[in-house]
Amino acid sequence: MRVVFIRLAVGLAALGAAAGVLAEITAKDYARAERWVVPFDATTNPRVRNLLPEVYWIGEEDRFWYLRETGQGHAFTEVDAATGKKRAAFDHAAVAEALVASGLADSDDEAAEADANAEAGAQIDAHKLPFTEFSFEEGRGAIAFAIDEKPVRCTLTEPVGCVPGDEPLPEPGLLVSPDERLAVYTEAANLHLLDLATGERTALTDDGEPNNGYGLYYGNWKASYIPRSRSGERQVPMETEWSPDSKKVLATRLDDRHVAVYPFVETAPDDGTHRPKVYLPRIPLTGEKPALLTWSVIDVAEGTQVSLDLPYEKLFHLHQDMTALRKVWWSEDGRLLRALAWADNLSGAYLFEIDLATGKPRVVIEEHATPRFDTNSTSYNPPNVEVVGDGAEVIWFSMRDGWGHLYLYDGATGELKNRITGGDWLVRDIIDVDAERQLIYFTGSGREPGNPYYRYLYRVGFDGKGLLLLTPEHGDHLIASPYNDVLAFDGASARPPVSPSGDYVAYSHSRPTVPTRSVIRRTADASLVAEFEAADATGLYEAGWRDLEEVVVKAADGVTDLYGVLHKPADFDPEARYPVIDSQYASPLTAVVPRNFSQALKPVPGKTPQMSLTELGFAVVSVDARGTTYRSRDFSHHSWKNLNRIGLDDHVAAIRQLAAERPWMDIDRVGIHGASYGGFTAFRAMWEFPDFFKVGISNVGVGSLHNMYPDYHWEAFHGQALYANETRYYDDSTETPVNYRDNDSLIQAENLKGKLLIMLGELDENVLPATTLQLVHRLIELDKDFDMVYAPNRAHGLEGRHFLRRMWNYFVEHLHGQEPPAYRMRDDQGDDHD
Numbered sequence: 001m002r003v004v005f006i007r008l009a010v011g012l013a014a015l016g017a018a019a020g021v022l023a024e025i026t027a028k029d030y031a032r033a034e035r036w037v038v039p040f041d042a043t044t045n046p047r048v049r050n051l052l053p054e055v056y057w058i059g060e061e062d063r064f065w066y067l068r069e070t071g072q073g074h075a076f077t078e079v080d081a082a083t084g085k086k087r088a089a090f091d092h093a094a095v096a097e098a099l100v101a102s103g104l105a106d107s108d109d110e111a112a113e114a115d116a117n118a119e120a121g122a123q124i125d126a127h128k129l130p131f132t133e134f135s136f137e138e139g140r141g142a143i144a145f146a147i148d149e150k151p152v153r154c155t156l157t158e159p160v161g162c163v164p165g166d167e168p169l170p171e172p173g174l175l176v177s178p179d180e181r182l183a184v185y186t187e188a189a190n191l192h193l194l195d196l197a198t199g200e201r202t203a204l205t206d207d208g209e210p211n212n213g214y215g216l217y218y219g220n221w222k223a224s225y226i227p228r229s230r231s232g233e234r235q236v237p238m239e240t241e242w243s244p245d246s247k248k249v250l251a252t253r254l255d256d257r258h259v260a261v262y263p264f265v266e267t268a269p270d271d272g273t274h275r276p277k278v279y280l281p282r283i284p285l286t287g288e289k290p291a292l293l294t295w296s297v298i299d300v301a302e303g304t305q306v307s308l309d310l311p312y313e314k315l316f317h318l319h320q321d322m323t324a325l326r327k328v329w330w331s332e333d334g335r336l337l338r339a340l341a342w343a344d345n346l347s348g349a350y351l352f353e354i355d356l357a358t359g360k361p362r363v364v365i366e367e368h369a370t371p372r373f374d375t376n377s378t379s380y381n382p383p384n385v386e387v388v389g390d391g392a393e394v395i396w397f398s399m400r401d402g403w404g405h406l407y408l409y410d411g412a413t414g415e416l417k418n419r420i421t422g423g424d425w426l427v428r429d430i431i432d433v434d435a436e437r438q439l440i441y442f443t444g445s446g447r448e449p450g451n452p453y454y455r456y457l458y459r460v461g462f463d464g465k466g467l468l469l470l471t472p473e474h475g476d477h478l479i480a481s482p483y484n485d486v487l488a489f490d491g492a493s494a495r496p497p498v499s500p501s502g503d504y505v506a507y508s509h510s511r512p513t514v515p516t517r518s519v520i521r522r523t524a525d526a527s528l529v530a531e532f533e534a535a536d537a538t539g540l541y542e543a544g545w546r547d548l549e550e551v552v553v554k555a556a557d558g559v560t561d562l563y564g565v566l567h568k569p570a571d572f573d574p575e576a577r578y579p580v581i582d583s584q585y586a587s588p589l590t591a592v593v594p595r596n597f598s599q600a601l602k603p604v605p606g607k608t609p610q611m612s613l614t615e616l617g618f619a620v621v622s623v624d625a626r627g628t629t630y631r632s633r634d635f636s637h638h639s640w641k642n643l644n645r646i647g648l649d650d651h652v653a654a655i656r657q658l659a660a661e662r663p664w665m666d667i668d669r670v671g672i673h674g675a676s677y678g679g680f681t682a683f684r685a686m687w688e689f690p691d692f693f694k695v696g697i698s699n700v701g702v703g704s705l706h707n708m709y710p711d712y713h714w715e716a717f718h719g720q721a722l723y724a725n726e727t728r729y730y731d732d733s734t735e736t737p738v739n740y741r742d743n744d745s746l747i748q749a750e751n752l753k754g755k756l757l758i759m760l761g762e763l764d765e766n767v768l769p770a771t772t773l774q775l776v777h778r779l780i781e782l783d784k785d786f787d788m789v790y791a792p793n794r795a796h797g798l799e800g801r802h803f804l805r806r807m808w809n810y811f812v813e814h815l816h817g818q819e820p821p822a823y824r825m826r827d828d829q830g831d832d833h834d
Contacts (some may be wrong), residue, residue: 085532
């Protein structure tokens with residue numbers, strides 16, 4: 001990028017000219033920008049070795065292995081947690097030779113040549129074995145892994161040999177029992193049992209029917225009706241699970257007979273044919289009654305079925321990613337089922353104890369809150385609720401005192417026994433529970449000095465005593481919840497950090513400007529055993545990486561601290577003036593500003609890396625505003641009935657404050673971009689702050705709330721839809737909820753002043769295409785200028801070279817006032833073509 005002086009300019013370009021300089025963006029700048037493109041969910045980076053080592057404990061030993069990245073490839077490395085000493089997990093060269101001899105490393109197309117290759121001395125590089133995960137079998141006598149999804153097993157004793165692993169299941173759609181003897185599947189809306197040894201089949205239910213049956217999938221469950229339809233394969237019964245003893249099945253029954261179809265048109269069919277295809281999932285819209293999901297327990301040996309008599313009318317409505325039953329625990333004798341259930345619209349939570357002989361529930365714990373009740377610091381992560389001692393005690397999460405903390409209840413009486421944690425800080429995730437020792441391992445944030453988003457690992461007794469910080473390093477500790485229902489942006493590992501004995505923890509930590517270091521500590525006193533790995537970012541910095549700047553600003557209230565990051569433009573000149581881009585995903589369900597090195601290398605979920613934008617002459621700001629997660633209850637609940645602004649007043653305040661101290665930031669040229677909830681926010685920015693945001697790019701963004709499916713993502717944050725009849729259901733399908741009119745883009749589109757690029761995929765089951773196209777229709781009616789990328793046969797989250805280049809071009813053209821250079825990106829930029 002070079003700076004040139006200009007005399008004349010028009011539109012936004014004139015703003016840069018007024019400062020005397022304007023950056024001429026060239027194809028070389030685009031090439032540099034392309035260097036930093038990585039998928040936002042990537043866990044590795046080609047320029048950084050050992051960015052996030054994953055710890056795999058070996059059986060019940062206090063030893064683990066991890067995949068160590070080396071200059072030659074990778075090595076499976078075993079570590080003794082007691083000493084930190086390392087060694088090869090197995091003989092890599094011997095396994096490589098055995099794979100060559102067996103021909104199992106060849107693809108189907110190469111299988112016929114396997115023998116010839118072996119005779120010709122074909123080799124597999126021992127430093128680049130064709131798998132990245134394995135498990136030990138027969139003690140330590142063998143390893144099992146997969147190559148191209150095909151199971152392989154190699155014995156490690158002499159002579160080392162490799163053979164095909166376990167045979168795949170005989171047919172798709174089987175949910176296998178824990179003892180691997182039985183499987184259940186759905187056929188013709190009923191649940192069936194298959195004996196895997198004999199092949200005998202038994203019908204477990206017989207009253208299922210189309211659109212009212214067992215294991216059936218909700219219309220856009222996991223936003224994947226279309227991929228399921230394309231596969232043509234039977235699916236595993238939806239949200240069905242076995243009891244640990246393999247004797248019972250917790251089965252779902254879906255009734256969506258009353259739900260209308262929502263047509264999707266595939267205009268460029270994936271199979272290469274020319275006639276458009278139509279997909280017809282049943283999806284309710286706001287104001288319509290959703291599908292009903294109920295549960296029953298089936299004793300597969302007895303063939304008996306007991307319906308769970310839950311208060312369904314009080315429970316969370318079926319959602320595309322979640323059901324009302326968030327977590328279940330089976331009693332050791334198989335007589336009881338304990339279930340954590342969300343209340344309708346997140347208004348509360350219940351812990352039920354259900355008698356499986358009658359299906360009758362008993363409420364053990366019930367808690368409600370206004371405007372909503374949270375069972376974790378983010379609803380995307382598992383509830384911080386655990387039933388222990390076969391129901392004797394319950395660990396419960398609540399924000400009742402203004403912060404998210406843990407409480408201990410009597411599992412029999414439902415009475416509170418004691419508070420476990422407390423203070424002006426937040427419990428993030430329960431990581432492990434040692435019921436025998438009455439110990440809880442959890443992550444928390446805000447207790448230690450510094451950035452309140454940095455996670456630390458703690459241990460505490462059930463009685464609330466003995467709280468111990470296990471990870472004292474200043475920074476973010478990359479320990480995530482055991483699983484995540486929808487999205488995870490935290491750059492952390494979900495692998496268990498606590499050793500089988502409970503005597504050690506192995507984990508990684510970093511900061512946005514400090515590469516990852518991985519260590520082992522003793523849980524008795526948090527003393528250091530060893531550092532077993534350190535990320536090597538030499539290649540990253542040699543390629544030109546520039547660290548971001550962590551910033552703290554005040555929210556629009558002038559009181560609350562907000563934590564964000566700022567990326568300076570490449571070839572920074574403090575005398576120049578640079579346009580500013582707000583890179584955001586302002587969802588109230590999470591927080592996305594980078595807090596560790598892994599996050600810093602990836603884009604905030606706006607689909608284009610911040611570093612790429614800096615190469616094009618932009619300053620880039622990201623901030624977690626009030627209304628997002630991982631802070632106090634009041635901070636998080638600021639979003640209540642405030643989604644029309646969705647924290648954008650804080651974004652504006654943050655950018656103004658940063659620019660007041662940095663005159664090179666030109667706040668007369670501010671753009672914003674985001675995808676999904678970030679795309680919704682980009683729309684809101686252009687309607688609510690049209691004089692501040694001059695350019696907006698909405699990638700698969702929700703246009704309005706009333707023409708989407710009913711979703712707690714907004715109903716629990718802006719209020720349940722309320723129509724003129726004072727109910728959540730409309731009388732006339734042309735109605736708009738009274739309380740959603742401030743979120744109605746069809747009304748507010750008239751506020752548009754700046755440049756707006758709308759990007760959508762026609763097969764997006766997450767953000768329904770019509771919510772966007774109805775906005776497009778309204779913009780045309782208003783004769784507003786806007787631009788659009790309509791992506792045939794694409795789903796949610798438009799990635800890939802074309803979409804990235806179009807975003808870059810749009811900002812260059814309308815914030816720099818330049819004609820974008822002729823440039824074509826590589827063809828390996830993660831196109832999401834489904």
